[in-house]
Amino acid sequence: xxxxxxxxxxxxxxxxxxxxxxxxxxxxxxxxxxxxxxxxxxxxxxxxxxxxxxxxxxxxxxxxxxxxxxxxxxxxxxxxxxxxxxxxxxxxxxxxxxxxxxxxxxxxxxxxxxxxxxxxxxxxxxxxxxxxxxxxxxxxxxxxxxxxxxx
Amino acid sequence: xxxxxxxxxxxxxxxxxxxxxxxxxxxxxxxxxxxxxxxxxxxxxxxxxxxxxxxxxxxxxxxxxxxxxxxxxxxxxxxxxxxxxxxxxxxxxxxxxxxxxxxxxxxxxxxxxxxxxxxxxxx
Numbered sequence: 001x002x003x004x005x006x007x008x009x010x011x012x013x014x015x016x017x018x019x020x021x022x023x024x025x026x027x028x029x030x031x032x033x034x035x036x037x038x039x040x041x042x043x044x045x046x047x048x049x050x051x052x053x054x055x056x057x058x059x060x061x062x063x064x065x066x067x068x069x070x071x072x073x074x075x076x077x078x079x080x081x082x083x084x085x086x087x088x089x090x091x092x093x094x095x096x097x098x099x100x101x102x103x104x105x106x107x108x109x110x111x112x113x114x115x116x117x118x119x120x121x122x123x124x125x126x127x128x129x130x131x132x133x134x135x136x137x138x139x140x141x142x143x144x145x146x147x148x149x150x151x
Numbered sequence: 152x153x154x155x156x157x158x159x160x161x162x163x164x165x166x167x168x169x170x171x172x173x174x175x176x177x178x179x180x181x182x183x184x185x186x187x188x189x190x191x192x193x194x195x196x197x198x199x200x201x202x203x204x205x206x207x208x209x210x211x212x213x214x215x216x217x218x219x220x221x222x223x224x225x226x227x228x229x230x231x232x233x234x235x236x237x238x239x240x241x242x243x244x245x246x247x248x249x250x251x252x253x254x255x256x257x258x259x260x261x262x263x264x265x266x267x268x269x270x271x272x273x274x
Binding site for chain 1: 161162163164165167168171209210211237238239240241242243244259260261262
């Protein structure tokens with residue numbers, strides 16, 4: 001199983017067990033920097049043996065649906081609950097990626113998760129980074145998970 | 152007499168999910184206390200009767216490993232069991248947590264069944 005397959009398996013497990021939402025990979029190909037509109041991104045940094053950043057990019061509507069499932073309540077705006085839930089999603093994905101890249105877990109450190117939200121923003125590709133962008137689809141809509149690792 | 156639990160996680164969403172998972176697993180606590188990091192957890196343990204702590208590792212201000220280390224040095228709380236609930240489940244980190252008194256670990260993501268399987272025997 002290669003790195004992308006492991007990230008896909010990890011994301012599917014997180015969504016099915018914690019959010020009660022089934023997700024699937026789409027065959028879209030994303031190249032270059034991602035231009036995001038009315039979206040929120042959860043981001044976590046990796047440092048140590050492998051350096052990089054993992055992000056999950058969600059349109060606001062998808063983020064609100066996910067947060068609603070997470071918390072068992074209707075969510076109608078991007079608020080602190082949504083930011084917290086998206087940050088925790090990034091944290092869980094980052095933790096799984098850390099385990100994939102470093103079995104014993106001591107030679108890679110994770111940052112605290114953070115979020116970016118806005119009407120329009122770009123998520124830039126770092127020069128010379130090994131980049132994986134995995135597009136997903138759920139009942140609530142499309143989103144993507146992106147991993148950039150220093151070569 | 153009922154039992155009390157302390158949930159330690161910087162994510163309020165995750166604290167709610169763990170609380171819900173406890174209920175779904177059929178594990179009833181009289182009181183569920185919450186803390187956003189190790190420092191807040193120590194403050195709760197200083198003033199409340201807590202039977203078990205469920206703690207994240209990767210947290211701001213004081214992480215789960217530092218919390219375990221600090222707690223182990225305080226006579227009034229060193230014997231309260233701590234179960235780690237974290238994305239960080241590498242052998243080295245969990246080994247260090249156990250050497251500081253953690254009684255086990257649950258990997259995020261988890262299901263209510265997994266919580267019951269690990270936590271049930273500790274109560």
